[in-house]
Amino acid sequence: MTPQHIPALEVLPASESSGPQLDRRDFLKLLGGGVLVCLVPSAAMPQESGRTFGGHELPKEISAWLHIAADSRVTVFTGKVEVGQNIRTSLAQSVAEELRVAFDSITMVMGDTDLVPWDAGTFGSRTTPTMTPILRAMAAAARELLVEMAARRWNVAAATLTAADGKIVHAQGARSLTYGELTRGEKLVKIVTAQEALTPAREWKIAGTPVPKVGARDFVTGRHKFPSDIVRPGMLYGAILRPEGFNALLESLDSAAAEKLPGVQVIREGNFVGVVAPDDYTAHHALAAIDARWKVPPQPSNQGLFDYLKSHPESGENDAPLHVAGSVAQAMDTAPIKMEEQYTVQYIAHAPLEPRAAVAEWQNGKLTVWTGTQRPFGVRDQLMEEFHLASHQVRVIQPDMGSGYGGKHTGDPALEAAHLAKVAGKPVKLVWTRQEEFTWAYFRPAGLMEIRAAADHNGKLIAWEHHNYNSGPSALTTPYTVPNQLVQYHPSQSPLRQGSYRALAATANNFAREAHMDRLAHAAGIDPLEFRLKNLDETRLRAVLQAAADKFGWGHVPSTPERGFGIACGTDKGGYVATCAAVEIGDGGKQVRIRRVVQAWESGAIVNPDGLRNQLAGSMIQAIGGALFEQIRFANGRILNPHFAEYRVPRFSDMPEIEIVLVNRKDLPSAGAGEIGIIGLAPAVANALFAATGMRLSHMPMTPHGYLPSPPS
Amino acid sequence: MAHYLLHINGASLHVAAPSDETLLSVLRNRLDLTGAKYGCGEGQCGACTVLIDGVPTRSCLIPVSAVGGAKIVTIEGLGQDGQLTPVQQAFVEEGALQCGYCTSGMVLRATALLRETPQPGHEQIVHAMDGNLCRCGTYPRIVAAVQLAARLQARAVPPEGARR
Numbered sequence: 062m063t064p065q066h067i068p069a070l071e072v073l074p075a076s077e078s079s080g081p082q083l084d085r086r087d088f089l090k091l092l093g094g095g096v097l098v099c100l101v102p103s104a105a106m107p108q109e110s111g112r113t114f115g116g117h118e119l120p121k122e123i124s125a126w127l128h129i130a131a132d133s134r135v136t137v138f139t140g141k142v143e144v145g146q147n148i149r150t151s152l153a154q155s156v157a158e159e160l161r162v163a164f165d166s167i168t169m170v171m172g173d174t175d176l177v178p179w180d181a182g183t184f185g186s187r188t189t190p191t192m193t194p195i196l197r198a199m200a201a202a203a204r205e206l207l208v209e210m211a212a213r214r215w216n217v218a219a220a221t222l223t224a225a226d227g228k229i230v231h232a233q234g235a236r237s238l239t240y241g242e243l244t245r246g247e248k249l250v251k252i253v254t255a256q257e258a259l260t261p262a263r264e265w266k267i268a269g270t271p272v273p274k275v276g277a278r279d280f281v282t283g284r285h286k287f288p289s290d291i292v293r294p295g296m297l298y299g300a301i302l303r304p305e306g307f308n309a310l311l312e313s314l315d316s317a318a319a320e321k322l323p324g325v326q327v328i329r330e331g332n333f334v335g336v337v338a339p340d341d342y343t344a345h346h347a348l349a350a351i352d353a354r355w356k357v358p359p360q361p362s363n364q365g366l367f368d369y370l371k372s373h374p375e376s377g378e379n380d381a382p383l384h385v386a387g388s389v390a391q392a393m394d395t396a397p398i399k400m401e402e403q404y405t406v407q408y409i410a411h412a413p414l415e416p417r418a419a420v421a422e423w424q425n426g427k428l429t430v431w432t433g434t435q436r437p438f439g440v441r442d443q444l445m446e447e448f449h450l451a452s453h454q455v456r457v458i459q460p461d462m463g464s465g466y467g468g469k470h471t472g473d474p475a476l477e478a479a480h481l482a483k484v485a486g487k488p489v490k491l492v493w494t495r496q497e498e499f500t501w502a503y504f505r506p507a508g509l510m511e512i513r514a515a516a517d518h519n520g521k522l523i524a525w526e527h528h529n530y531n532s533g534p535s536a537l538t539t540p541y542t543v544p545n546q547l548v549q550y551h552p553s554q555s556p557l558r559q560g561s562y563r564a565l566a567a568t569a570n571n572f573a574r575e576a577h578m579d580r581l582a583h584a585a586g587i588d589p590l591e592f593r594l595k596n597l598d599e600t601r602l603r604a605v606l607q608a609a610a611d612k613f614g615w616g617h618v619p620s621t622p623e624r625g626f627g628i629a630c631g632t633d634k635g636g637y638v639a640t641c642a643a644v645e646i647g648d649g650g651k652q653v654r655i656r657r658v659v660q661a662w663e664s665g666a667i668v669n670p671d672g673l674r675n676q677l678a679g680s681m682i683q684a685i686g687g688a689l690f691e692q693i694r695f696a697n698g699r700i701l702n703p704h705f706a707e708y709r710v711p712r713f714s715d716m717p718e719i720e721i722v723l724v725n726r727k728d729l730p731s732a733g734a735g736e737i738g739i740i741g742l743a744p745a746v747a748n749a750l751f752a753a754t755g756m757r758l759s760h761m762p763m764t765p766h767g768y769l770p771s772p773p774s
Numbered sequence: 775m776a777h778y779l780l781h782i783n784g785a786s787l788h789v790a791a792p793s794d795e796t797l798l799s800v801l802r803n804r805l806d807l808t809g810a811k812y813g814c815g816e817g818q819c820g821a822c823t824v825l826i827d828g829v830p831t832r833s834c835l836i837p838v839s840a841v842g843g844a845k846i847v848t849i850e851g852l853g854q855d856g857q858l859t860p861v862q863q864a865f866v867e868e869g870a871l872q873c874g875y876c877t878s879g880m881v882l883r884a885t886a887l888l889r890e891t892p893q894p895g896h897e898q899i900v901h902a903m904d905g906n907l908c909r910c911g912t913y914p915r916i917v918a919a920v921q922l923a924a925r926l927q928a929r930a931v932p933p934e935g936a937r938r
């Protein structure tokens with residue numbers, strides 16, 4: 062595709078260049094001179110070649126764009142968001158690599174629906190495998206374009222030119238021009254497809270290195286503005302009246318006392334009741350002054366939860382098995398080693414340290430919302446639907462937020478703040494309390510896993526049947542080689558609102574599978590590592606399993622009643638993980654401490670080893686909570702432990718010694734690494750607990766009361 | 775509404791607030807000092823930590839009326855002339871953050887620890903920091919950052935005998 066010259070455009074005066082009134086059209090003008098590279102998926106490639114984009118909306122199918130300014134600064138626009146997983150840094154590394162510029166000449170603009178191309182959201186470990194190649198292709202195309210421009214300018218063959226350090230260089234440095242100089246302030250647009258030749262990982266100089274987190278300084282000085290830190294001129298503070306329980310009906314409401322407080326407005330739209338006030342203190346006092354009566358219907362509780370999930374299938378769902386091979390029933394009939402067991406996981410909360418928050422502002426019919434979400438465009442859609450607005454009338458801005466772990470996909474506070482702001486006629490800030498966060502967000506699904514499996518005399522698996530009720534189908538199929546299989550997911554009617562959580566159901570399914578593998582290994586009288594290797598043909602998983610075992614010194618020291626060792630592995634979304642854990646049993650057999658964890662990891666070519674280690678260690682620590690003590694307790698539509706005092710999450714004192722082994726496969730494409738590092742710990746710990754105590758704990762959390770059950774006498 | 779004169783980060787600031795409003799709310803919502811974070815409002819997470827006369831304090835638990843005469847330091851008041859303190863520097867160097875929401879509380883808690891115990895051992899760090907939550911699980915790096923800060927600090931302040 063040849064670049065197209067577009068007519069020079071007026072640059073907006075600075076006074077109009079910021080603030081919520083800015084839309085994408087203005088923004089493109091603001092970019093000023095330079096090169097704008099847009100990437101479209103090849104199928105959607107526009108056919109006409111004379112198309113210009115100056116002053117017009119770019120086509121919808123564009124998935125990213127990149128701008129090189131006259132001063133050589135590079136700005137990259139993507140709908141992905143930074144939530145602590147470090148993609149603001151790792152994406153910029155990949156762009157710098159392909160563009161041959163210094164890392165710090167790149168600015169990433171992320172998660173602002175007026176400025177960036179549409180994106181489904183940041184979840185499912187998709188950024189590295191999908192967005193990284195897109196940005197790299199764009200950067201490579203931009204580099205090629207600059208080479209062509211220089212070749213024309215100097216009237217030499219493009220092959221005699223190289224791109225390095227933000228310059229196009231001719232004949233080993235005889236002459237050179239910076240990228241900015243080359244564009245001469247002209248406006249050039251180039252549309253490319255994702256088919257550029259990319260620099261192989263073996264030749265990476267910036268990607269693949271431990272570049273420190275971008276903007277770390279702003280976090281350690283408190284300068285970074287999180288969503289809940291945003292302030293707008295004339296802003297009011299909001300608070301929402303929450304029902305006494307789920308599915309409650311408002312029977313009566315007396316808000317007279319609240320309305321007497323200075324500056325307070327009570328806003329009611331059906332069951333939605335909120336207040337706004339000049340300050341946060343008054344808003345919450347006003348809320349407390351409202352006398353509301355609710356009728357809460359009787360609802361299920363943790364008691365009997367798993368029977369409930371099994372007996373309440375989601376109707377109308379496809380109930381076909383995920384995978385069938387041979388006949389499990391026949392194989393089970395004659396097998397010498399058989400094992401059948403139920404495993405459970407409870408609902409848990411994401412509990413991001415920054416609760417959900419939003420600031421909403423209406424101006425001349427346009428709604429702008431600053432909010433913490435993993436799906437800015439999804440939230441924009443919700444707002445468009447709720448308020449009957451067109452896409453250009455809603456802007457969602459996502460400042461780098463206090464994380465989400467899969468818990469911030471929906472726009473609840475954005476909708477609430479927008480309602481309040483609309484009626485109040487002023488910008489409104491809404492920050493959920495910790496109790497609201499624990500109650501009115503959604504949860505990681507609870508689930509029941511039923512596994513029956515069999516092995517032959519040699520310890521070869523011959524049958525595997527795995528049913529998952531409610532928690533989900535992720536990593537449900539076994540990575541082991543088994544001739545007879547039946548694997549099925551059964552969606553249930555969940556008594557609690559549930560949704561995504563880091564690694565989804567891979568944690569639950571891997572916990573059940575790897576604990577079951579351990580049982581079979583013991584029944585067969587084979588070392589758990591050997592048993593796994595015997596049944597595993599998947600070479601990438603074998604490699605991490607062996608790497609973790611070697612580093613851990615697996616098999617060197619036998620378990621004792623005071624110290625047990627366990628091993629587990631698993632794979633999903635292109636990540637391969639193996640985990641060895643050492644647990645210590647103290648206090649006369651009651652206390653569990655995870656003392657040491659070795660985790661080996663492989664997800665293709667490593668983009669940033671430091672960021673990767675940070676993610677893996679964080680995953681393992683977060684996994685301790687779900688493995689040992691995190692659990693939402695609920696009854697009759699109420700959450701019984703909506704505080705950190707009652708919902709225990711991992712702390713410094715829970716931290717084991719952690720060792721990470723990275724397997725760098727430069728020959729393989731990079732996969733995401735923010736999620737799957739969480740799935741190895743729980744089964745490794747369960748298996749270590751068995752090795753020490755002889756007890757099989759088949760439920761997550763394993764020690765909900767903080768101590769081990771007494772062994773059966 | 776009562777009127778208070780607060781000494782924050784070396785400045786004296788007038789603020790009007792109800793006497794039982796928390797210091798955290800006053801800092802964040804009336805003074806636009808948003809470095810102290812709301813994480814729970816119940817003393818459970820340490821995201822709201824500030825130093826009051828050098829003592830790490832949960833600003834979500836203390837009413838504004840109780841801090842009138844005290845010297846308050848928030849994350850915005852650490853470091854001078856754009857220079858990071860050794861603790862801040864160490865957090866950057868060790869990459870001791872992911873989302874960074876716990877960071878200001880962690881930095882202040884660690885700052886107080888190192889004032890009391892310039893060379894803390896692993897156990898001392900864990901014990902001192904245990905009330906501060908990091909949901910991203912960056913604990914090992916925070917411990918490493920505190921250890922690095924201790925070394926940076928020791929380098930910055932020459933031992934007594936070396937000073938004239």
Ligand code: FES
Pocket residue numbers: 811812813814815816817818819820821822823832833834835
């Ligand atoms: S907000 Fe103060 S301890 Fe959590």
Ligand code: FES
Pocket residue numbers: 145414463464871872873874875876877907908909910911912
């Ligand atoms: S870095 Fe996210 S809570 Fe600590």
